[in-house]
Amino acid sequence: MSRHRELLLNAFQMAAPGHTWAGLWRHPRDASAAYNSLDYWVSLARTAERGLFDGVFLADVIGQYDVYGGSAETALARAAQAPNLDPFLLVPAMAQATHHLGFGVTANLTYEHPFTFTRRVSTLDQLTGGRVGWNIVTGYLESGARGMGLAEARAHDVRYEAGEDFLEAAYKLWEGSWEAGAVLRDAESGVFSDPARVHRVRHEGPYYRVDGRHLSEPSPQRSPVLYQAGTSSRGRLFAARHAEAIFLNGHSKAVAARAVRSIREAARAAGRDPRDIRMFLGATVIVAPTRAEALDLRDEYARYLDAQGQYALVSGWTGIDLAGLRPDEPLAYQATNAMQSLVENLTAPGERPFTLADFAEFGPRGARAPFIVGSPSEVADALIDWAEAADIDGFNLTRVVAPETLEAFVDLVVPELQARGAFKTAYREGTLREKLFPGAGPHLKASHPGAAYRVPGRSAAS
Template sequence: MSRKRELRFNAFNMAAPGHTWAGLWAHPRDKAIDYNSLDYWIELAQTAERGLLDGIFIADVFGIYDVYGGTPDAALLSAAQTPHVDPTLVVPVMAQATKHIGFGVTANLTYEHPYQFARRFSTLDHLTGGRVGWNIVTGYLDSGAKGMGHVANRAHDARYEAAEDFLAAVYKLWESSWEDGAVRRDRAARVFTDPAKVHRIHHDGPYYQVDGIHLAEPSPQRTPVLYQAGASDRGRLFAAKHSEGIFLNGQTRPILAESVRAIRQAAQSFGRDPYDIRMFPGATVIVAPTRAEALDRLADYAQYVHTAGQLALLSGWTGADLSNVDPDDAISYVKSNAIQSTLENLTLRSAEPLKVKDLATLSAIGARAPFIVGSPGEVADAILSWVEDTDIDGFNLNRLVSHETLAAFVDLVVPELQDRGVYKTAYADGPLRQKLFPGRGPTLPATHPAAGFRRGALAPAEPVAAGA
């Protein structure tokens, strides 16, 4: 690899029976049918930690996929990311069953308020011992907006402007409301908190207002590890400014390499080290002891992919109704208010026209990201090749048949990578941020924009009056 680094992996999952591949819940060995049980999440966490994965990244979407044909029927029938439960609530049980693995939790800020949201993630950081991260999303489904009483979702770029305002408010709450040492827990003096070290936060932004004290004491990381998945022009700028981990897609190496290069360059423009961001493209990995067995497994899985359900997902992601498009036609670019980078990758950035029918198959085209099938050695070769060619740090491992495909990666690929000296043999100590960035402390570095909201960087705020 051109830049020496330790490979990193997250188990990519969703609190739903279907995730990136609609219909696989029907496979006789798939356990995601029990997605709403504690045992499902405990087994997932323990399997991932056995493989020394860095995290379990839980995707989430607010709304239902009803762009395809103008109805939610295909999504409901195939369990295409619906139904789903609140991902924040499965994290504490996984943390209790493990010691090291991190948890990246997707949460849509559009329908949150910074004051309540900051407490929820501080709570998760406390309960996990500093192992939580937040995947910052702003939403793309109008169905979610309507469910929350809005006519439609905010315009694409306006969502990022609102996100900037939201982050300014939560940075103030997490980083400057409570000073270090504010909580004393002094039984003898009967002092739990020193009021002089607790401060009221004032935030009067264009989208959010806060006037209050953060409800939670500082957690191990204060601000959780920050993830993001924006790859549009505006999304890249937002991610380069704030993110510590970015989730990318791109079905070819040039597409992925260009996204990585643009984000790292943008990070420098914000005064950050471009390698202060871990890059994780999604990857579909099917591995077996031999290549023939891996190909047999691919064929077995592929027959369970639900075509209409997969197109329902694609219609929601792109904002383009694919129900009336001839399956043999190439997908066309249309400006939408959904995930702009997804449609751009499939059209404007694609080396060749991609047929609609191919996008609904379990294949490299359908994956929209690296698609790796083979023996342990072949998979390891492919992983290292993608890292070398695109400057990524590792992968988000897409869920296929749960937990079979993850267990196969853990049992077959991890030892191969360890033998090659490119993957850890034990977890480092400390919170998630320290594991992702060895040599760092548990809180955000001074080069991160959140540091500008810390005590001393802000205008003096009023301490809490004694007896208040």
């Protein structure tokens, strides 16, 4: 039996009928239209835990995709990530139905305040026994900014400057407000918490201000596992400083490897061990007992792909209106206020230019990430090959037809990976952070910038 790196796996989901593949909710075996029921999410979580997945990664977006044709009509009609629910409210039900599964929850810091947001995350971390991660996003949709009463979204780089300020305030609250041992629960004396060990946080930043004590007692992880998805020039610096796990895409091994390399180099320059950041690559996987059956499934699924919905998604992600693009016209680089890293990848010099037809393809070009179709052994080969070629730690597996594609992966691919020593055969004990970083302990590593805000005298293990 050959040995490979032990891969990490997340089920990439969104609390919406449509996610990254528009139109698949129409498939007769797809259950995504029931996204607003607890049974849907509990069933998904149980399947993911049966497959020993590390987590469910919940995407989110504030606003509607209204760049395509200058209107949100297409996104709304085609369920292009609309409507959607608050992902935070799904986690308790999934956590109650599982014991080890982690939850990476997306939250847009631009429309949050550190004082209340840190309590919400601490609450989830306590209720789940330390299984929560926060996917840090800064928001890019103008429709979201307008919905929040703002004239326009913050400029791309300014969003990250505000993110630095937000995280400093959050670290102070999570790490520096309550000392270890501040909660006594002493029924005899009548003292629940020792006031002398609960410290007032004062933060006067350029974007956020805080003056108060953290509202929650310390949760198992204190700070949640910190996910981030920014791979633009400014996003890489932010991720290299703060992220413990990064979600990225790449339509070729060279593109993905280049992104990973740049982030690891930036982490080293920031004084962190580059291996303290887990890299998750998005991937679409269609598997069946034989290659022929998998190809038939791919063709079947492709008939339900909604091209107009795909155009609405890509237009929103890039900030470029695809409505004016001819089918064979290459997408040209434009400086936008949306996902700069995606625009850069789609228009990278030396890469075959992306066209409108590519974005409507149910395949590698449309996925903008690994698109793997085959038998269990072929899929396992491909995942291992991508991981080794791009130096990634695991995959965020995109929803295609729910729950069919996730169940097939669990039943067919997981045993194949386990047989090769490329996937765990049992969960480790501990928090999400301890599972992702064996031996690291439940809290932020001492080398992480958030650790600098710990209460003086409190050890990393306390």
